[in-house]
Amino acid sequence: MLGHLQHDMETHASLPDELLLNTIFDYFEHFSERVQSKPREILLYQRLRQRLTQPLPELDELEHDYLSAHESLQRLRVLLRHCMEYWPQGCDGFANALKAFIEVLRQHIHQEEHTIIPAARTALTPEDWDQILHAKDQYNDPLFGERVRDEFRELRHRIIQITPEHLGGFGMIHSERMSAPHASAEMLQVRGLTSSYGRIQVLHEIDLNIRAGEIVSLVGANGAGKSTLLMTLSGLQPVDHGELRFEGEDLRRMPSHTRVAKGIVQVPEGRQVFRDMSVYDNLCLGAYAHAKKRSEINYEIERVYAKFPILRQKHRELAGMLSGGQQQMLAIGRALMAKPRLLLLDEPSMGLAPLIVEEIFHIIRELKNEGITIFLVEQNASQALALADRGYVLEVGRIVLEGSGRSLLNNEQVRSAYLGL
Ligand SMILES: Nc1ncnc2c1ncn2[C@@H]1O[C@H](COP(=O)(O)OP(=O)(O)O)[C@@H](O)[C@H]1O
Ligand SMILES: [Mg+2]
Known part of the structure; x- marks a missing residue:
């Protein structure tokens, strides 16, 4: 989704959709806040560490991603505001940072799918899975917890509402700029x-x-x-x-x-x-x-x-x-x-x-x-x-x-x- 938006920006050189992008950033932000400073509390990671006989370096990397996500998002927001203000000249920084962010995200998801989940499939016992999937509410687990998931529903709902139709959303019309030009005056x-x-x-x-x-x-x-x-x-x-x-x-x-x-x-x-x-x-x-x-x-x-x-x-x-x-x-x-x-x-x-x-x-x-x-x-x-x-x-x-x-x-x-x- 972010990838599409970024592609749109590149090919049509159009003014980015500030509200949509910021809402998507809110979504990630919320996620990183949830996980921030306590990626170790992700029960899946926790159990995997306990069960693995050899350490899995990817686990550290993935945890680090969670910690650095907040910084990256703050930077993206600042660069986006700059881009809105000085469009089109001032948008290179934002475009590059967005590209890099998406790349990290892709790798993160790829690693989770291709390294962590397969490792978990072999290393974790049925009881572990049981606990991971059923103890969600108690643990308030950032990946699987029901309560935490509820918090995301609202954000997802907003994103779907304002995503343009050609990208699969409802394309609800809103003003493209959240802030007036030169808003940071x-x-x-x-x-x-x-x-x-x-x-x-x-x-x-x-x-x-x-x-x-x-x-x-x-x-x-x-x-x-x-x-x-x-x-x-x-x-x-x-x-x-x-x-x-x-x-x-x-x-x-x-x-x-x-x-x-x-x-x-x-x-x-x-x-x-x-x-x-x-x-x-x-x-x-x-x-x-x-x-x-x-x-x-x-x-x-x-x-x-x-x-x-x-x-x-x-x-x-x-x-x-x-x-x-x-x-x-x-x-x-x-x-x-x-x-x-x-x-x-x-x-x-x-x-x-x-x-x-x-x-x-x-x-x-x-x-x-x-x-x-x-x-x-x-x-x-x-x-x-x-x-x-x-x-x-x-x-x-x-x-x-x-x-x-x-x-x-x-x-x-x-x-x-x-x-x-
Ligand atoms: N109407 C008032 N008359 C005299 N002193 C006041 C009045 N309102 C507040 N103060 C005093 O001014 C100071 C700042 O109060 P205030 O602005 O209400 O602080 P805060 O909102 O940070 O709690 C305090 O020492 C308070 O006692
Ligand atoms: Mg007061």
């Missing part, structure tokens, strides 16, 4: 920003920038000033000094509702839905900044319902009766009603059960894939940084670290202070 620029409550200065000389299409995470302990910073962006908290620009335009004197109309939309901490109003009415309120006609509002609401079917199901219920996770979906749905271009999320995972947190992060990733730029504030540093293109660490009102999500996750300081490692 700065969207939000913050320079030397300070802010105070009365005499107490809470934010000190904040420098930060967000490019269109990115997920940027801001992590920091309780009381560091994360919410204050978000509120200066949405206009609910005054700026003392410094620069604040959205697509080049000075925000400092722009009222909050004008910022919403321009696409800067905040989902506040603690969800803050209107508990005594219905789900439907809560959603309607989100549209106040732009939609005036009932038909327009209903159209937007349908889009939100399509994304969060539970909200459709409960549209008449009072928001206060929803579970925490559902309220968070409602809060995000309400923000989507305002057609955000830069979505500010203040601790969306706060107080939610781990499975629901996963779901919320999944939704955030989806929003990014739909082209919404995301600024995510979290105390849950590990997941927020894992999701982020780039991240910042805020300590007592100062940015103390910044970098790619991955580099921050690997940073010793971050690991000990925020990940408890």
